[in-house]
Amino acid sequence: MERGCPPEAERLGALLRRSREAKAAAYCPYSRFAVGAALLTAGGHIFSGCNVENACYSLGVCAERTAIQKAVSEGHTSFKAMAIASDLEDDFIVPCGACRQVMREFGKDWDVYLTKPDGTYVVKRLEELLPLSFGPEDLRKL
Amino acid sequence: MERGCPPEAERLGALLRRSREAKAAAYCPYSRFAVGAALLTAGGHIFSGCNVENACYSLGVCAERTAIQKAVSEGHTSFKAMAIASDLEDDFIVPCGACRQVMREFGKDWDVYLTKPDGTYVVKRLEELLPLSFGPEDLRKL
Amino acid sequence: MERGCPPEAERLGALLRRSREAKAAAYCPYSRFAVGAALLTAGGHIFSGCNVENACYSLGVCAERTAIQKAVSEGHTSFKAMAIASDLEDDFIVPCGACRQVMREFGKDWDVYLTKPDGTYVVKRLEELLPLSFGPEDLRKL
Amino acid sequence: MERGCPPEAERLGALLRRSREAKAAAYCPYSRFAVGAALLTAGGHIFSGCNVENACYSLGVCAERTAIQKAVSEGHTSFKAMAIASDLEDDFIVPCGACRQVMREFGKDWDVYLTKPDGTYVVKRLEELLPLSFGPEDLRKL
Numbered sequence: 001m002e003r004g005c006p007p008e009a010e011r012l013g014a015l016l017r018r019s020r021e022a023k024a025a026a027y028c029p030y031s032r033f034a035v036g037a038a039l040l041t042a043g044g045h046i047f048s049g050c051n052v053e054n055a056c057y058s059l060g061v062c063a064e065r066t067a068i069q070k071a072v073s074e075g076h077t078s079f080k081a082m083a084i085a086s087d088l089e090d091d092f093i094v095p096c097g098a099c100r101q102v103m104r105e106f107g108k109d110w111d112v113y114l115t116k117p118d119g120t121y122v123v124k125r126l127e128e129l130l131p132l133s134f135g136p137e138d139l140r141k142l
Numbered sequence: 143m144e145r146g147c148p149p150e151a152e153r154l155g156a157l158l159r160r161s162r163e164a165k166a167a168a169y170c171p172y173s174r175f176a177v178g179a180a181l182l183t184a185g186g187h188i189f190s191g192c193n194v195e196n197a198c199y200s201l202g203v204c205a206e207r208t209a210i211q212k213a214v215s216e217g218h219t220s221f222k223a224m225a226i227a228s229d230l231e232d233d234f235i236v237p238c239g240a241c242r243q244v245m246r247e248f249g250k251d252w253d254v255y256l257t258k259p260d261g262t263y264v265v266k267r268l269e270e271l272l273p274l275s276f277g278p279e280d281l282r283k284l
Numbered sequence: 285m286e287r288g289c290p291p292e293a294e295r296l297g298a299l300l301r302r303s304r305e306a307k308a309a310a311y312c313p314y315s316r317f318a319v320g321a322a323l324l325t326a327g328g329h330i331f332s333g334c335n336v337e338n339a340c341y342s343l344g345v346c347a348e349r350t351a352i353q354k355a356v357s358e359g360h361t362s363f364k365a366m367a368i369a370s371d372l373e374d375d376f377i378v379p380c381g382a383c384r385q386v387m388r389e390f391g392k393d394w395d396v397y398l399t400k401p402d403g404t405y406v407v408k409r410l411e412e413l414l415p416l417s418f419g420p421e422d423l424r425k426l
Numbered sequence: 427m428e429r430g431c432p433p434e435a436e437r438l439g440a441l442l443r444r445s446r447e448a449k450a451a452a453y454c455p456y457s458r459f460a461v462g463a464a465l466l467t468a469g470g471h472i473f474s475g476c477n478v479e480n481a482c483y484s485l486g487v488c489a490e491r492t493a494i495q496k497a498v499s500e501g502h503t504s505f506k507a508m509a510i511a512s513d514l515e516d517d518f519i520v521p522c523g524a525c526r527q528v529m530r531e532f533g534k535d536w537d538v539y540l541t542k543p544d545g546t547y548v549v550k551r552l553e554e555l556l557p558l559s560f561g562p563e564d565l566r567k568l
């Protein structure tokens with residue numbers, strides 16, 4: 001897997017587009033805050049997700065985790081990049097702490113594209129978003 | 143949607159098989175308790191899921207919720223039946239309370255097939271598994 | 285511990301009152317749905333809780349779980365009864381599936397008092413609220 | 427509230443001690459990874475918590491969130507510092523992403539003391555642990 005090597009332009013374009021499209025399926029009757037995410041696997045597949053809320057708010061789940069769960073359930077556990085899209089016009093949408101931790105389960109060294117509806121983005125390494133993280137190897141230290 | 147009408151034999155067979163197959167992708171290094179689930183939509187599609195655990199245990203998710211999130215993220219929110227599979231030889235595997243609540247978000251009137259590895263099962267209405275439930279309509283009462 | 289034996293009138297009155305009072309501390313700027321809970325331990329202590337929501341909805345927690353976590357963190361893990369209170373005038377407030385599962389971690393045989401603001405209630409055994417449940421002993425079967 | 431002003435030595439000593447003591451109540455039969463946390467409110471109160479796990483792993487909760495929920499349920503929502511303790515001899519224990527997000531609900535500008543069993547610690551601002559965070563004000567932008 002070529003971590004550290006950004007997806008080439010065409011693939012990145014597809015990733016960003018898929019995150020925007022995924023937003024359309026968001027089930028968010030409570031927050032009305034639709035989010036889409038697209039996940040690029042090491043093998044070049046893209047899995048997308050949206051938020052899926054619940055009347056018992058704590059049982060909802062974010063777009064980013066939905067995308068990861070889809071990929072894992074299809075046999076993929078090595079990832080290169082995630083793109084996230086929302087309807088916030090003036091902010092690059094960021095993942096919540098729970099999603100950062102779920103991403104981190106599958107490695108610290110991949111990219112997260114934070115986008116705006118106008119197509120602009122900033123990219124961060126997961127490690128920048130969740131510094132000093134706890135992970136699978138820490139459980140084994142006890 | 144023909145709720146109350148059980149899936150015909152062939153479709154049910156596929157649903158049960160898909161729940162067993164989905165178990166193979168379980169990411170469960172912490173519990174070593176692999177679970178698979180398969181969800182039949184009102185339109186006849188099947189979506190499968192597995193558990194996806196996390197070093198921070200509370201950030202893991204069950205097979206049933208993975209299957210629902212996959213279906214919702216692909217545009218399906220009306221469901222007929224869910225089948226669940228585990229490696230417990232002597233017990234019909236049941237969904238946890240969180241999964242029952244996530245299922246219930248999408249209606250009370252559908253079937254849950256609790257299976258054993260030998261292919262036998264019992265079927266329950268969701269309402270039997272989560273009686274006196276809280277749901278979307280309750281939030282609107284305030 | 286005298287499970288199966290209902291709390292005597294005075295203690296029950298205190299439990300119901302504490303669940304109503306606990307509601308006042310609810311941090312629920314997102315749902316505006318305040319809930320209070322009070323938990324009676326086997327030793328006769330009462331611990332109360334409220335819902336504590338989060339801008340990332342899935343990171344919120346219910347009143348019932350807050351009460352249980354408080355009790356456990358103070359060294360209590362054996363419980364007799366839980367009372368739940370909300371502002372729903374016309375419904376006895378019920379616990380969500382996640383809370384039922386968290387209650388069930390500490391036994392199947394205890395009482396849940398579902399109340400209305402007018403002080404009336406219905407009482408259910410936890411097993412009635414979460415039939416056919418998965419619990420700690422099931423994990424050990426694999 | 428004097429954010430930015432570290433707790434004086436005596437109070438900090440109490441906070442660190444309470445996080446270690448809280449660990450004793452940890453209910454962690456699944457991970458066997460006991461964690462304690464202590465939370466200092468703006469008014470000078472200390473609330474402590476431990477992890478409370480569940481057979482359905484995803485329904486467990488961390489020590490840090492337990493401490494916050496206790497404080498909120500007792501009417502406190504303004505915090506100055508959190509201390510975290512575990513049995514990891516060689517690492518300063520860090521909060522998971524979910525806990526960082528729950529802390530952040532109540533402000534970005536407070537301190538987290540990451541400790542070792544030998545009593546040494548490092549201190550981080552919450553903003554250093556969860557940079558570029560999503561919070562309550564972001565929900566209001568839509």
Ligand SMILES: [Zn+2]
Nearest residue numbers: 062095096099
């Ligand atoms: Zn998230």
Ligand SMILES: [Zn+2]
Nearest residue numbers: 204237238241
């Ligand atoms: Zn579950």
Ligand SMILES: [Zn+2]
Nearest residue numbers: 346379380383
């Ligand atoms: Zn609940």
Ligand SMILES: [Zn+2]
Nearest residue numbers: 488521522525
């Ligand atoms: Zn945590």
